[in-house]
Amino acid sequence: MLDAILIFLMGLALIGLTGITFSFLVSSFREKEDRATLFGGIQFVFFFGSLVLFTLSYANGFLETAPGRMLLIVLSAFTAAGTWLLFNKNGENAKALAGTAGLIVGEVERFDERETVFARDNLQIGTDAYKEMYGEHPEWEERDTRRRAMGGVVGEMGAIDKPKGNANFSAAIASMLMPEYLCAPHIIRPMNFRGDTIDINPEEATLRVKGFARKLGADLVGVARINPLWTYSHRGMDGSQQGEEWGQALEVSHGYVIVLATEMAFDLVQTSPHTSGTIETARNYAEGAGISIRLAQFIANLGYSATAEHLRHYQSLLVPMAVDAGLGEVGRHGYLITKELGPRLRLAGVTTDLPLVPDKPVDIGVDDFCVRCEKCSDCCPSRSIPSGAPEAVNGTLRWKLNPETCHDYWAKVGTDCNICMRVCPFSHDRSLPHKVITEAVTRNKNARRLFLYMDDLFYGRKPKAKSAPGWASYAS
Ligand code: SF4
Ligand code: SF4
Numbered sequence: 358m359l360d361a362i363l364i365f366l367m368g369l370a371l372i373g374l375t376g377i378t379f380s381f382l383v384s385s386f387r388e389k390e391d392r393a394t395l396f397g398g399i400q401f402v403f404f405f406g407s408l409v410l411f412t413l414s415y416a417n418g419f420l421e422t423a424p425g426r427m428l429l430i431v432l433s434a435f436t437a438a439g440t441w442l443l444f445n446k447n448g449e450n451a452k453a454l455a456g457t458a459g460l461i462v463g464e465v466e467r468f469d470e471r472e473t474v475f476a477r478d479n480l481q482i483g484t485d486a487y488k489e490m491y492g493e494h495p496e497w498e499e500r501d502t503r504r505r506a507m508g509g510v511v512g513e514m515g516a517i518d519k520p521k522g523n524a525n526f527s528a529a530i531a532s533m534l535m536p537e538y539l540c541a542p543h544i545i546r547p548m549n550f551r552g553d554t555i556d557i558n559p560e561e562a563t564l565r566v567k568g569f570a571r572k573l574g575a576d577l578v579g580v581a582r583i584n585p586l587w588t589y590s591h592r593g594m595d596g597s598q599q600g601e602e603w604g605q606a607l608e609v610s611h612g613y614v615i616v617l618a619t620e621m622a623f624d625l626v627q628t629s630p631h632t633s634g635t636i637e638t639a640r641n642y643a644e645g646a647g648i649s650i651r652l653a654q655f656i657a658n659l660g661y662s663a664t665a666e667h668l669r670h671y672q673s674l675l676v677p678m679a680v681d682a683g684l685g686e687v688g689r690h691g692y693l694i695t696k697e698l699g700p701r702l703r704l705a706g707v708t709t710d711l712p713l714v715p716d717k718p719v720d721i722g723v724d725d726f727c728v729r730c731e732k733c734s735d736c737c738p739s740r741s742i743p744s745g746a747p748e749a750v751n752g753t754l755r756w757k758l759n760p761e762t763c764h765d766y767w768a769k770v771g772t773d774c775n776i777c778m779r780v781c782p783f784s785h786d787r788s789l790p791h792k793v794i795t796e797a798v799t800r801n802k803n804a805r806r807l808f809l810y811m812d813d814l815f816y817g818r819k820p821k822a823k824s825a826p827g828w829a830s831y832a833s
Contacts, residue, residue, distance in 0.1 A: 360420070360421070360426065360429070363429050363430065363433045364415060364420060364429065366433065366436075367411065367429065367432060367433055367436065368408075368411065368412075368415075370436050371404060371407055371408040371411055372408065374404040375401065375404040375405050375407075375408050376789075377789060377790050377793060378397060378400040378401040378403075378404050378405075378790070379401050379405075380788060380789045380790055381393075381397040381400070381401075381788070381790035382394065382397035382398055382400075382401045384786060384788040384790070384791075385397045385815075388627070388786070388823070389823060389824075390815070390816060392814070392815055392816065392817065393815040393816060396814065396815050397815075442801075442803050443797045443801055443803055443804045443807065444796070444797050444800055444801060444804070445800070445801055446800045446801065447800065447801055447802050449720050450720040450722075450724060450725070452724065453686055453718065453719065453720035453721075453723070453724055454717070454718055454719070454720050455718060456581075456680050456681040456683075456717075456718030457584065457586075457587065457677045457680050457681055457718075457753070458584075459718075460687075460753045460754050460755055461752055461753055461754075462749050462752060462753065462754045463749060463752035463753075464752045465586045465751055465752035465753060466590075466751055466752070467585070467586060467588065467589065467590035468589055468590065468674060468751075469589065469590050469591045469593065470589040470590075470591060470592055470593030470594060470607075470671070471486075471490060471591055471592075471593030471603065471604060472494070472593065473593055473594075473760075474501075474504075474510060474760050474761065474764045475510055475593075475594060476593030476594050476603075477490060477497060477501050477593075478501070478504065478505065478509045478510050479594070479595055480501075486603045486604065489604070497761075500761055500765070504764065504765060504768050507768040507769070508768065508771075509768070510764050510767055510768060511635075511767050511768065511771055511772060511773065512767065512768035512769060512770070512771045513771045514526045514530075514771050514772075515632045515635075515771045515772065516769070516770060516771030517630060517631060517632070517770040517771055517772060517831075518631055518632045518771075518772075518831040518832075518833070519833070520833060521632070521830060521831050521832065521833050522631075522632040522771065522772075522831060525631075525632035525633055525635065525636055525829055525831060526632055526635065526771075528636045528639075528829070529632065529635045529636045529638070529639040530639070531639075532636070532639035532640045532642065532643040533639045533642065533643070533668075535642070535643035535646050535647065536642055536643065536645075536646040536667050536668035536669040536670075537669055539646045539647070539650050539665075539667065539669070540598050540599060540646075540667075540669035540670045541598055541599070542598075542599045542600055544650050544665070545599060545650070545653070545664055545665050545670050546653070546662075546663070546664050546665075547650070547653050547654040547657040547658075547663065547665075548657060549657045549658055549659075549660055550654075550657075550658050551658050551660070553660060554659070554660025554661070555659045555660055557659060557711075558712075559712040559713055559714050560714055562659070562711055562712065562713055563580060563713045563714040566578075566580075566615060566652065566655070566656065566711070566713065567580070567615075569652065569655055570615065570617055570648060570652050573647070573648040573651055573652065574619065574644055574647070574648055575617040575618065575619060575648050576618055576619055576620045576697070576698060576702070577617070577618035577684050577695060577697060577698065577702070578615065578616070578617055578618075579615075579616050579679065579682030579683045579684045579716045580613060580614070580615055580616075580682055580713045580714065580715050580716050581613070581614050581616065581678055581681035581682035581683075581715050581716065582612060582613060582614075582681070582715050583609060583611060583612055583613060583614050583673070583678070583708060584677070584678075584681060585608075585609065586677075587673060587674045587677040587678050587681075588607065588608075588609045588672055588673050588674070589607050589671065589672055589673070589674070590606065590607060591604055591605065591606055591607060592604065592605045592607055594669075594671075596670075598669075599670060607672055609664075609672050609673065609708055610662075610710070611662065611663075611664065611708040611709050611710050612709075612710055612712075613708065613709050613710070613711065613712070613713045613715070614666075614673060614678050614682065614706050614707070614708045614709075615652065615682075615706055615707045615708075615709070615713070616675060616678050616679040616682040616684060616704060616705075616706045617645060617648055617649060617652070617704065617705045617706055617707075618679070618684060618693070618695065618698065618702040618703070618704055619641045619644045619645055619648070619702060619703055619705075620641075620698050620701060620702055621637050621638065621641050621698075621701045621702055621703060621778075622637050623701065623784075623785075623786040623787075624823070624825075624826060625637035625825065625826075625829065626701050626775065626778060626779050626784065627779055627822065627823040628822050628823055628824070628825045628829070628831065629772075629774065629775035629776050629778065629779040629822060630738075630770050630772050630773075630774040630775060630776050630822065631772065631822060631825065631831040632771075632772055632829075632831050633825035633826075633829035633830070633831050634772065634773070634775050634779070635772045635773050635775075636829055638703065638773050638775065641702070641703035642667070642668040642703055642705075644703075644705075645667050645668070645703055645704065645705025646665070646667035646668060646669070646705065648705060649665040649666060649667045649705040649706060649707050650665045650667070652665070652707045653665040653707045653709075656707065656709050656711050659711060661709055661710050661711035662709060662710045663707050663708070663709040663710075663711065664707065664708045664709070665705075665706075665707055666705060666706035666707060666708060667705045667706075668705075672708065673706060673708060675704040675705070675706050676691070676692070676693050676704065678706065679693045679704055680693065680718060681715075681718060682715070682716050683716035683717050683718050683719050684716075684719075685719065685721060685723070686719070686720075686721060686723035686724060687723070687755065688700055688723055688727055688733070688756075688781065688783070689727040689730070689731065689733055689734060689742060689743075689756045690733040690734075690737075690742050690756075690758065690777035690778070690781065691742075691756070691758040692777070692778060692781075694721070694723045694781070694783050695721075696719070696721045696795060696799050697787070698787070699781060699782075699783030699784045699785070699795075700778050700781050700783060700784055701778060701784050721799040722798055722799045722800070722801075722802075722805060723783075725802060725805055726782075726783075726798060726805045726809065727756070728746070729805065729806065729809055730782065730809055731744050732780050732781065732782065732812075732813075732818065733776075733777035733780060733781055735818060735819065736776055736777065736780045736819050736820075737763075737776065737777055738766055738774075738776065739759075739762040739763055739765060739766035740759075740762065741758055741759040741760075741762045741763040741766070742756065742758055742759075742777060743756050743757065743758075743759075776822075779820070779822070780819070780820055782808070782809065782812040783795070794808050
């Protein structure tokens with residue numbers, strides 16, 4: 358009886374491993390990953406050969422002999438031990454499960470939107486705003502002036518891909534205009550077209566809001582109570598379309614935020630820092646804007662106050678809010694990393710006073726993985742991502758990306774770079790083998806060590822950008 362069970366389980370394990378390695382071989386070949394294809398081929402041949410040998414041993418009765426039984430027991434024990442060592446859930450990371458509260462180590466000052474590189478980029482020489490900003494921060498003036506002379510945050514658009522970059526940037530701008538169209542005050546803060554308030558309990562409201570957001574195209578949706586620390590203190594971007602002035606104090610009166618994530622396409626992210634990658638960044642901002650304004654309108658029609666958060670109107674820092682909404686953890690590169698999409702996503706959101714059921718923060722092993730990995734730090738062309746342990750910055754323990762040097766590089770290449778997103782081991786496509794690996798990595802420390810080593814082996818420590826599909830080609 359024991360023999361029959363072991364033969365069944367071993368057969369099942371070998372069929373599973375053969376299938377996964379075949380799937381890995383095919384997806385690596387499609388992605389033009391030469392080393393991953395080679396190693397995937399070796400793995401497939403090994404497991405397929407093992408399956409054939411196992412089947413022959415069973416068919417000719419070898420597994421019923423004493424040596425055959427012994428071999429079966431050893432192989433079964435080895436397989437069970439390997440599975441346990443890679444998939445057993447380690448003790449939970451209490452820091453991650455506390456969400457952003459787990460990162461706070463001191464007093465946190467709310468972030469001022471005026472200080473972002475994007476807002477500073479818009480300042481006109483000689484204006485009061487200009488004088489105020491550089492009066493307080495003279496250390497930024499020279500660098501900002503140089504960046505403005507290059508054309509601003511993305512410099513000469515598509516410079517890295519001249520002349521093909523012009524066509525790709527035209528596509529990117531076509532999407533970038535969408536948030537611009539969707540930022541008028543009555544769109545950002547919609548009115549109730551029905552006129553009355555619908556009696557709805559938090560459970561049903563959450564079900565409906567999340568379901569509608571997904572139907573509108575959000576790939577991930579989470580809800581959090583708003584922590585005011587993660588809202589901007591002052592307006593810095595051009596708020597004229599919403600009737601907001603530079604320097605105006607901002608307060609969010611709502612108690613809840615719905616955070617939405619849309620997936621950035623793997624094939625385009627893999628082309629970063631080229632203009633084809635920027636097409637996908639812009640497309641996601643357009644998607645996020647479209648989803649957030651319709652979701653805000655839906656909530657307004659239920660009779661509650663709601664404000665859309667998208668590229669042309671942020672009041673919230675959506676990455677920490679996404680952490681509190683249980684979508685993922687923050688990586689060394691500063692992007693949100695989720696179990697489902699890694700960092701290959703863009704965020705939008707809606708703040709509201711509609712009572713909802715908040716989600717809980719998650720522990721998916723990012724903290725531990727990033728401590729060992731440092732791949733984004735090694736690959737960043739402007740050395741903007743720190744190596745080593747996280748440090749206390751503005752009362753929070755985290756890795757602090759240098760936005761000044763990062764955006765200098767953007768201005769140089771004329772795109773939004775995204776190399777750190779492309780090389781991150783969590784960014785792989787969502788084929789079956791990568792889903793299995795992600796499951797192991799989010800549960801287990803041994804898996805993090807093994808698969809980090811394998812990621813370097815299969816894809817290289819500094820993977821190169823891939824070519825784009827013909828319609829988004831950047832090669833001249
Ligand atoms: S976007 Fe590019 S320059 Fe900026 S941190 Fe990432 S890799 Fe570095
Ligand atoms: S590349 Fe590595 S260190 Fe950087 S965010 Fe991704 S997992 Fe973390």
